[in-house]
Amino acid sequence: MSAAQRAPQLRRWLARLAACGLAAMLALPRATAQPKGDAVSESHPSATPLAEQLDRAIAALREGNYEPISELTDRAKELVPLLARYANDPSVEVRREIAALVRAAQSPAGVPILVHLLADADAEVQQAAAAGLYQLDPAALARHPAAAKALAQGVAEGNSASAPAVLLLGYAPAAVAIPALQKLSAQDDTSRTKLEDWTPPVPVRVAADVALSRLGDPPARRRLLEAASQQDLAVRQFLLGVVRDIDSPEVLHALAAFLDDTRRTGTGAPSGAESQRRLCDDAVNALVQRLKLKVGFPLSEAQPYSAAQIEEVRVRLRQAIPQ
Numbered sequence: 045m046s047a048a049q050r051a052p053q054l055r056r057w058l059a060r061l062a063a064c065g066l067a068a069m070l071a072l073p074r075a076t077a078q079p080k081g082d083a084v085s086e087s088h089p090s091a092t093p094l095a096e097q098l099d100r101a102i103a104a105l106r107e108g109n110y111e112p113i114s115e116l117t118d119r120a121k122e123l124v125p126l127l128a129r130y131a132n133d134p135s136v137e138v139r140r141e142i143a144a145l146v147r148a149a150q151s152p153a154g155v156p157i158l159v160h161l162l163a164d165a166d167a168e169v170q171q172a173a174a175a176g177l178y179q180l181d182p183a184a185l186a187r188h189p190a191a192a193k194a195l196a197q198g199v200a201e202g203n204s205a206s207a208p209a210v211l212l213l214g215y216a217p218a219a220v221a222i223p224a225l226q227k228l229s230a231q232d233d234t235s236r237t238k239l240e241d242w243t244p245p246v247p248v249r250v251a252a253d254v255a256l257s258r259l260g261d262p263p264a265r266r267r268l269l270e271a272a273s274q275q276d277l278a279v280r281q282f283l284l285g286v287v288r289d290i291d292s293p294e295v296l297h298a299l300a301a302f303l304d305d306t307r308r309t310g311t312g313a314p315s316g317a318e319s320q321r322r323l324c325d326d327a328v329n330a331l332v333q334r335l336k337l338k339v340g341f342p343l344s345e346a347q348p349y350s351a352a353q354i355e356e357v358r359v360r361l362r363q364a365i366p367q
Contacts, residue, residue: 094119095126102130105138113141120149124157131157136166143169147176155184163194170198171206178208182215192216200224207237207251207282214255214289222259228252229264239285244278251286258289265292272298277307280323284330293365296335300361302327303354311345320348328357335364 101112116123123145130142143161146154154176161173162185174195177184185192196213200223204210210228213221228235229252236245250271256264271279272295280302283290290296305323325348332339337360341353 094122098123098126102133102138105141106135110141113145117145117148120145121151124149124151124153127154128157131160136169139164139166139169140172143172143176147172147179150176150180152181155181159184159188159191162188162191167198167203170195170203171209174209174212175206178212182212185212185215186217189217189220192220196220196224200227204228204235204237204248204251207239207246207248207286210237210248210251211255211286211289214258218259222256222261225252225256225259229256229267239282243285244281246276246279246282250279250282254283254286254289257292257295265295268292268295269298272301277305277309277323280305281309281326284323284326287330287334290334296331296365297361299327299331300358303331303358319346321346322348324354325349328354331361332357335361337361337364 097112098116101116104110104112127142127146130138133139133142139161142157143164146157146161158173158177158180161169162177164170164173185195192213195209196216199209199213210225213225229249231247231249233247233249235248237248237251238245249267253264253267253271257268268283268290272283283299284302287296287299290299303324305327307323308319309321309323309326310319311321311326325344328349329343329345331337332343337357339353339356339360341349341356
């Protein structure tokens with residue numbers, strides 16, 4: 045075969061090879077540019093239907109339309125790997141929604157984002173991040189002194205309406221947390237805080253004393269003993285709600301008195317229904333779970349306990365905690 049005859053065949057072969065190479069290139073995953081900066085922003089997932097849905101929801105949010113982002117709440121856990129890229133968004137509305145979604149996810153994968161958002165300049169973002177981290181992994185704060193310092197500064201400057209922001213400082217390095225907490229502990233009862241939006245408010249000094257007590261502050265523990273001895277129902281409910289953070293045997297023994305408190309708390313009932321739950325019933329759940337007491341009956345979030353069941357918890361409590 046002459047060179048002139050081979051040339052068209054060679055061109056056809058090269059054309060087929062080029063086409064195959066282009067197809068192979070198109071089949072490969074496309075690399076995306078990685079944003080520079082903090083560790084939270086270093087992951088930028090490839091486009092997926094969920095990622096595209098999130099991007100559209102964020103775009104709508106920038107226009108004042110909150111409906112698309114609210115529709116993603118049920119998929120918050122799936123969204124966590126996609127949310128980090130918005131943690132530094134210039135829009136405070138976007139950062140607020142990102143903090144709320146990460147909190148709703150309750151996923152360990154969201155901890156770095158929550159820690160990052162603790163240093164946000166917006167009080168609402170910081171509150172949501174603190175609430176999420178307090179619920180999910182409060183001990184993580186000790187590994188991030190810069191975030192702890194930012195949170196302490198925010199709380200000291202008045203961002204204390206959300207109790208988890210105050211309580212979370214009980215897990216921060218003492219040198220960072222104690223000055224801010226002592227400032228709150230000295231405030232009068234007009235400064236109030238809430239554990240959740242639906243719980244009754246209590247003096248912010250009570251939350252500060254819980255955190256200070258956890259950090260080993262003896263005066264704070266004495267003030268907690270006094271608070272537990274009072275008949276303030278809201279304060280008693282609050283102390284049961286934060287019993288995880290109370291490690292003083294004396295204070296835990298003081299909470300045993302709540303097993304005698306038969307006042308209604310309204311917990312455990314569906315919306316619109318009248319609850320029969322009393323503080324003593326809430327105390328049973330809180331103390332059994334906190335101290336991992338072995339009792340001969342199942343715990344309930346709705347039904348009241350019998351006098352015999354409450355007495356059993358009282359006995360187990362005395363056995364579990366040194367006098």
